[in-house]
Amino acid sequence: xxxxxxxxxxxxxxxxxxxxxxxxxxxxxxxxxxxxxxxxxxxxxxxxxxxxxxxxxxxxxxxxxxxxxxxxxxxxxxxxxxxxxxxxxxxxxxxxxxxxxxxxxxxxxxxxxxxxxxxxxxxxxxxxxxxxxxxxxxxxxxxxxxxxxxxxxxxxxxxxxxxxxxxxxxxxxxxxxxxxxxxxxxxxxxxxxxxxxxxxxxxxxxxxxxxxxxxxxxxxxxxxxxxxxxxxxxxxxxxxxxxxxxxxxxxxxxxxxxxxxxxxxxxxxxxxxxxxxxxxxxxxxxxxxxxxxxxxxxxxxxxxxxxxxxxxxxxxxxxxxxxxxxxxxxxxxxx
Amino acid sequence: xxxxxxxxxxxxxxxxxxxxxxxxxxxxxxxxxxxxxxxxxxxxxxxxxxxxxxxxxxxxxxxxxxxxxxxxxxxxxxxxxxxxxxxxxxxxxxxxxxxxxxxxxxxxxxxxxxxxxxxxxxxxxxxxxxxxxxxxxxxxxxxxxxxxxxxxxxxxxxxxxxxxxxxxxxxxxxxxxxxxxxxxxxxxxxxxxxxxxxxxxxxxxxxxxxxxxxxxxxxxxxxxxxxxxxxxxxxxxxxxxxxxxxxxxxxxxxxxxxxxxxxxxxxxxxxxxxxxxxxxxxxxxxxxxxxxxxxxxxxxxxxxxxxxxxxxxxxxxxxxxxxxxxxxxxxxxxx
Numbered sequence: 015x016x017x018x019x020x021x022x023x024x025x026x027x028x029x030x031x032x033x034x035x036x037x038x039x040x041x042x043x044x045x046x047x048x049x050x051x052x053x054x055x056x057x058x059x060x061x062x063x064x065x066x067x068x069x070x071x072x073x074x075x076x077x078x079x080x081x082x083x084x085x086x087x088x089x090x091x092x093x094x095x096x097x098x099x100x101x102x103x104x105x106x107x108x109x110x111x112x113x114x115x116x117x118x119x120x121x122x123x124x125x126x127x128x129x130x131x132x133x134x135x136x137x138x139x140x141x142x143x144x145x146x147x148x149x150x151x152x153x154x155x156x157x158x159x160x161x162x163x164x165x166x167x168x169x170x171x172x173x174x175x176x177x178x179x180x181x182x183x184x185x186x187x188x189x190x191x192x193x194x195x196x197x198x199x200x201x202x203x204x205x206x207x208x209x210x211x212x213x214x215x216x217x218x219x220x221x222x223x224x225x226x227x228x229x230x231x232x233x234x235x236x237x238x239x240x241x242x243x244x245x246x247x248x249x250x251x252x253x254x255x256x257x258x259x260x261x262x263x264x265x266x267x268x269x270x271x272x273x274x275x276x277x278x279x280x281x282x283x284x285x286x287x288x289x290x291x292x293x294x295x296x297x298x299x300x301x302x303x304x305x306x307x308x309x310x311x312x313x314x315x316x317x318x319x320x321x322x323x324x325x326x327x328x329x330x331x332x333x334x335x336x337x338x339x340x341x342x343x344x345x346x347x348x349x
Numbered sequence: 350x351x352x353x354x355x356x357x358x359x360x361x362x363x364x365x366x367x368x369x370x371x372x373x374x375x376x377x378x379x380x381x382x383x384x385x386x387x388x389x390x391x392x393x394x395x396x397x398x399x400x401x402x403x404x405x406x407x408x409x410x411x412x413x414x415x416x417x418x419x420x421x422x423x424x425x426x427x428x429x430x431x432x433x434x435x436x437x438x439x440x441x442x443x444x445x446x447x448x449x450x451x452x453x454x455x456x457x458x459x460x461x462x463x464x465x466x467x468x469x470x471x472x473x474x475x476x477x478x479x480x481x482x483x484x485x486x487x488x489x490x491x492x493x494x495x496x497x498x499x500x501x502x503x504x505x506x507x508x509x510x511x512x513x514x515x516x517x518x519x520x521x522x523x524x525x526x527x528x529x530x531x532x533x534x535x536x537x538x539x540x541x542x543x544x545x546x547x548x549x550x551x552x553x554x555x556x557x558x559x560x561x562x563x564x565x566x567x568x569x570x571x572x573x574x575x576x577x578x579x580x581x582x583x584x585x586x587x588x589x590x591x592x593x594x595x596x597x598x599x600x601x602x603x604x605x606x607x608x609x610x611x612x613x614x615x616x617x618x619x620x621x622x623x624x625x626x627x628x629x630x631x632x633x634x635x636x637x638x639x640x641x642x643x644x645x646x647x648x649x650x651x652x653x654x655x656x657x658x659x660x661x662x663x664x665x666x667x668x669x670x671x672x673x674x675x676x677x678x679x680x681x682x683x684x
Contacts, residue, residue, distance in 0.1 A: 249583050252564070
């Protein structure tokens with residue numbers, strides 16, 4: 015938690031995205047202008063970050079190595095000189111309150127597990143995705159793949175962390191929580207899910223409304239959706255795959271003849287607005303939940319705007335003491 | 350298996366779909382014209398089936414009760430006078446070689462479990478969906494939700510049944526098989542999935558090509574995708590939900606202004622072709638796998654064309670001895 019009078023510090027990995035350091039530098043320049051009281055600790059090849067040299071609230075930390083998207087996830091152990099690991103180390107050494115990177119989700123999460131600190135009372139950390147929904151409200155889905163399996167009580171702790179996040183960041187007073195399952199009835203699913211249903215129903219600190227099916231994930235009727243990492247990963251990727259394929263087929267179908275092309279030209283604005291409204295990229299990858307710092311992942315293909323919005327999210331998470339509130343939430347849980 | 354000179358018999362539930370008996374009667378009229386040697390045993394309210402009275406190869410079996418889409422799944426136990434249960438009983442009494450219904454998947458599958466017979470050596474029956482894919486080849490996905498959890502050896506038996514089906518019905522010589530998982534590496538997933546990977550790799554009767562992620566389910570790069578019922582159900586419904594929502598949003602977006610409307614009008618043919626190509630309804634619900642008869646479910650909202658294509662599929666399954674081949678496949682497995 016930030017103490018009174020103390021300035022916020024954010025660690026920024028400048029190197030790990032598909033578009034390199036340029037978009038991160040652009041985003042940092044915009045960020046420092048808006049938030050002169052926040053200190054940025056930017057890790058990366060210093061010769062690529064010279065545009066940031068003249069800002070008193072930016073410190074450049076030279077990092078010669080880069081974690082590539084193609085690197086093996088566990089390889090991150092040996093990449094201590096990389097911009098990604100150095101940025102994470104700044105937070106684990108308490109020199110930064112939050113971290114932003116657009117590195118590979120697997121490597122980033124593994125680095126957080128290896129070099130970060132888990133919150134007290136959190137048995138398992140996890141990955142949270144923010145889904146775009148039909149009604150524009152959005153939904154938090156967790157775990158989307160950090161764990162290959164989870165116990166019922168771990169699912170309960172995901173519900174608490176998700177609720178704290180939805181309340182602090184999305185300003186929802188009593189966020190609703192649902193359990194991803196293969197049917198809506200309370201007896202549905204395997205032992206873990208029936209037991210999780212029981213725990214979630216009994217927990218007075220969360221607003222549990224029952225099971226939700228895969229079909230309704232994007233309806234936006236619930237604020238937080240809890241799932242084990244296996245099913246959550248499959249749900250997220252199945253939705254992503256379907257959206258990507260449908261958009262691609264729509265384009266192909268429209269371009270296949272003259273009338274279609276003219277129609278597409280006329281409806282261009284409408285079709286692009288759909289793409290924007292439903293673009294997984296705009297939501298910005300995943301959040302690492304259950305650590306003692308705000309750890310945010312921007313999408314690997316982020317441009318400066320997307321990276322800036324990930325920085326703003328991290329800023330808000332620190333400002334709103336989300337991590338501290340989760341710690342409190344978990345304490346109530348275990349008391 | 351049909352003996353030489355013996356006529357095929359199919360049990361047809363005429364009542365359980367959203368559009369009632371009319372579409373089933375239409376489909377039966379077309380079917381008997383094309384297949385004069387097949388006997389249809391049609392269950393339902395006889396007063397609604399009078400158009401079928403004059404066909405020598407149609408027998409009407411009066412059934413006064415109907416399983417409604419809203420009925421509880423287990424309620425089917427008490428619905429012995431329903432068209433759905435009566436059609437299934439015809440196959441379990443060996444009076445029919447296959448069954449077609451567009452009743453609720455849950456009730457239909459439960460009825461098959463209660464009143465049908467599982468194939469020898471099949472520990473768990475399951476539900477199989479045929480997914481439309483980008484390349485038009487299609488993919489078989491099983492289990493899509495009959496079981497809340499599965500063992501590794503059950504996943505292996507699904508691979509065998511799926512391979513037999515893809516080979517006999519889709520005419521693929523050595524169908525490729527993949528395991529739905531949270532990553533492509535062999536160590537990915539929980540214990541069940543790492544063990545299933547091992548079993549599938551070691552099995553010489555199937556052509557296992559490794560893990561597949563949710564993102565690639567609709568790419569059509571693999572013929573059979575094996576999954577536990579929990580993840581499979583979530584994957585299928587997540588894809589369905591995304592497709593339905595995207596189509597709806599596209600329509601809304603196009604209709605939101607004048608230019609969009611004109612564009613949509615011009616591109617109407619293209620947009621409809623996309624809808625047809627990717628319509629889950631056209632694929633026709635799910636198949637019940639692991640029973641000693643061909644049990645096919647047409648989509649609940651089937652029209653006569655969709656119901657007829659489910660009848661044709663059942664006919665082909667019986668003609669190609671799919672069930673017998675699965676029995677053989679499972680025998681090799683256990684020997």
